[in-house]
Amino acid sequence: MYGILDCNSFYASCERVFKPHLIDKPIVVLSNNDGCVIARSEEAKDFVPMGAEAFKYENVFKENAIHVFSSNYSLYGDLSTRVMSILSKFSPDIEIYSIDEAFFKLDHVKEDEIADYILIIKNTIEKWVGIPVSIGVAPTKSLSKVANKIAKKYFEKTHGIYVITNEEQRVKALKWTKVENVWGIGRRISKQLKLQQIYSAYNFTMLSDDYVRKKFSVVGLRLKQDLLGEPIIGFEAVKNKQHIATTRTFEKSLKEYEPIKERLATFANACAEKLRIQHSECMCLYVFLKTSSYSKVQRNVGVVIHLPYATNSSFIICKYAVKGLNQLFLKGYNYKKTGVIVMGLKPESQHQFSIFEDEKPKHKVLMNVIDGFNLKCGTSKIKIANQDFKTWKMKQDYLSPRYTTAIDEIIEIKCN
DNA sequence: TCTGGGGTCCTAGGACCC
DNA sequence: TCTGGGGTCCTAGGACCC
Numbered sequence: 001m002y003g004i005l006d007c008n009s010f011y012a013s014c015e016r017v018f019k020p021h022l023i024d025k026p027i028v029v030l031s032n033n034d035g036c037v038i039a040r041s042e043e044a045k046d047f048v049p050m051g052a053e054a055f056k057y058e059n060v061f062k063e064n065a066i067h068v069f070s071s072n073y074s075l076y077g078d079l080s081t082r083v084m085s086i087l088s089k090f091s092p093d094i095e096i097y098s099i100d101e102a103f104f105k106l107d108h109v110k111e112d113e114i115a116d117y118i119l120i121i122k123n124t125i126e127k128w129v130g131i132p133v134s135i136g137v138a139p140t141k142s143l144s145k146v147a148n149k150i151a152k153k154y155f156e157k158t159h160g161i162y163v164i165t166n167e168e169q170r171v172k173a174l175k176w177t178k179v180e181n182v183w184g185i186g187r188r189i190s191k192q193l194k195l196q197q198i199y200s201a202y203n204f205t206m207l208s209d210d211y212v213r214k215k216f217s218v219v220g221l222r223l224k225q226d227l228l229g230e231p232i233i234g235f236e237a238v239k240n241k242q243h244i245a246t247t248r249t250f251e252k253s254l255k256e257y258e259p260i261k262e263r264l265a266t267f268a269n270a271c272a273e274k275l276r277i278q279h280s281e282c283m284c285l286y287v288f289l290k291t292s293s294y295s296k297v298q299r300n301v302g303v304v305i306h307l308p309y310a311t312n313s314s315f316i317i318c319k320y321a322v323k324g325l326n327q328l329f330l331k332g333y334n335y336k337k338t339g340v341i342v343m344g345l346k347p348e349s350q351h352q353f354s355i356f357e358d359e360k361p362k363h364k365v366l367m368n369v370i371d372g373f374n375l376k377c378g379t380s381k382i383k384i385a386n387q388d389f390k391t392w393k394m395k396q397d398y399l400s401p402r403y404t405t406a407i408d409e410i411i412e413i414k415c416n
Numbered sequence: 417t418c419t420g421g422g423g424t425c426c427t428a429g430g431a432c433c434c
Numbered sequence: 435t436c437t438g439g440g441g442t443c444c445t446a447g448g449a450c451c452c
Contacts, residue, residue: 031420038420055418071420098423098452186450217426219449236424245422252417294419339421395418424451433441 001106001137001163002231003118004144005087005125007080008132008152008160010100011039014076015069017130018403018411026066030054033251033395034070070396074405082129090121095235103141103235111165118161138164141233142226145183146173146201170229174202184223189216201227240278240345246270247339251395253292254335260289261322265386267340268321272314275342276371281310281351281361283344285317287324292336299333309354310346313363314370314384317342322386 007013011029016022026044028037037052047064048057054068061068080099088094091104109117118135125133134155136148143164150173151162164170180190182201192215198204204212205227213221226232246267254260264287275282288302303324311317321340346352351361370382380391401409 033418033420035419051419053419101452184450188449217449219426241423243423247421249420292419422452424449426449427447429446430444432443434439 001109001111001114001139001165002141002144003091003104003106003135003137004097004141004148005083005102005104005121005133005135006148006152007083007100008134009039009041010080010131011069011071011076012041012044013131014072014079015067015400016041017079018400022067026064027069028061028066029069029071030398031071033249034397035249038071068398070399072400072402074402075400078404079129079131083125083131083133086125086128087121090117090124093235096238103144105235106137114165115161115163118163119159122160132160134160136162136164138170139229140226140231142183142223143170143173143229146177146227149177149181167229171202174205174227175200177201179204182223182227184219189220240280240347241274242345243341243343244271244274244282244345245339245341246274247288247337247341248394249337250335251393253295255331255333257329257331260329260335260338261325262386262388263392264321264325264338264340265318265384266388266392267338268318269314269384269387271340271342272312272317272367273371275312275317275345276367279348280345281312281348282317282342283307283310283346284342285320285324286341286343287321287328287339288341289325289328289335289338291333295334295336297333299330299335301328303327304343309362310344310351311362312348313361313367315363318384318386 012027015027015029024043026047027041028044028048029039030036031038034054036054037048037050037057040048040050044066047060047066060066076099084094084096084102087102087104091106092108093105095103097103106114106117114137118137122133122135125131134148134151136144136146136151138144138147147162147164151158151160164173177200179185179193179198179201180187182204185193185204193204198207205224207224209221209224212224222232248263248267250263284304284306286302286304290300291298305320305324307316307320325338348361374381403409403411
């Protein structure tokens with residue numbers, strides 16, 4: 001049996017952990033630069049759609065006494081780690097699927113004890129971390145997702161947990177599930193399915209293999225079989241990333257070359273650091289530069305740069321990223337976003353030397369020292385010279401403290 | 417003035433090999 | 435009129451996820 005644990009309104013719940021007076025109050029959390037809504041508590045869902053532009057909804061926030069937060073990834077990341085580590089005490093086999101979700105196996109639990117067991121998991125996490133969660137269990141991953149939806153939807157009845165064990169429950173659950181809510185069926189495919197009068201997940205599983213295969217490829221076919229109760233979608237091992245991106249929208253648009261170069265250098269450096277964390281090197285970079293997609297005058301350009309040898313040196317990646325920018329930058333535009341994506345990743349251990357290279361990959365020792373120092377003394381204490389001394393602030397007008405990861409932002413308790 | 421930021425997998429088609 | 439039968443690798447684009 002597969003379980004999926006999903007934190008309820010995760011970012012909003014994180015904000016509540018240290019502000020318990022917000023329990024039962026509507027909360028929204030905004031994206032970087034306070035751009036749009038990326039998380040809503042249950043209470044806020046009726047007033048604000050997902051992705052709503054913050055500046056358009058200011059009045060809605062006020063009128064409905066909605067508490068607004070800038071995203072605080074230090075806090076969410078740390079609380080996520082705590083949730084996952086508790087879950088891993090209850091199951092030897094977990095697959096962290098996203099910041100707020102994890103699949104886990106329950107082979108070690110007898111079938112008739114599963115419901116009790118997952119209730120203990122749920123209660124423990126709520127008690128130890130303070131994050132409410134929902135858990136669905138079923139014979140396959142895609143069915144566990146369905147079970148999870150039921151657990152959330154009928155909270156009063158299910159207390160946030162639901163188990164699909166037999167065929168009757170499976171069919172009932174799939175008949176209840178709208179086809180567009182199936183994990184793996186997105187907007188395009190659900191639209192096509194509805195044109196064929198396929199409205200429920202159950203209808204989808206009744207289509208012929210041939211038709212599904214032809215129309216939606218092996219991906220669709222695997223999903224169908226998984227929904228039928230045959231575990232086809234397996235556990236994913238933790239793998240190194242195949243590409244790594246660092247991209248940001250600027251708070252205000254930038255016209256001049258220098259500040260954009262600084263941003264890009266910082267992003268290139270960040271990519272290099274991420275590469276070193278997973279012990280990979282990259283063979284090429286993609287650099288892009290764009291104006292706001294809402295502005296009248298558009299410039300939206302990118303370039304792939306092949307490196308002479310695989311590297312994860314901040315200096316080299318940065319140097320080539322700036323070379324890319326030099327090809328892309330034209331004066332006279334209001335640029336709003338730039339970014340670097342490193343691609344063609346290879347394990348460091350399989351470094352292919354070239355005839356002109358030293359016996360050690362470039363800057364390896366130096367990068368080790370820099371990473372070690374930054375780890376010990378704080379991120380970005382050592383930067384490269386293309387970067388500014390100052391920290392670029394994004395718009396974060398509603399940022400809560402990093403209660404659990406910064407000692408000077410730790411919660412204060414006033415005692416009489 | 418204001419509109420995140422990451423990822424994955426699959427397929428078709430082109431270019432090449434024998 | 436007719437023109438085989440395998441392969442591989444790479445890329446762009448489309449679909450999906452959070």
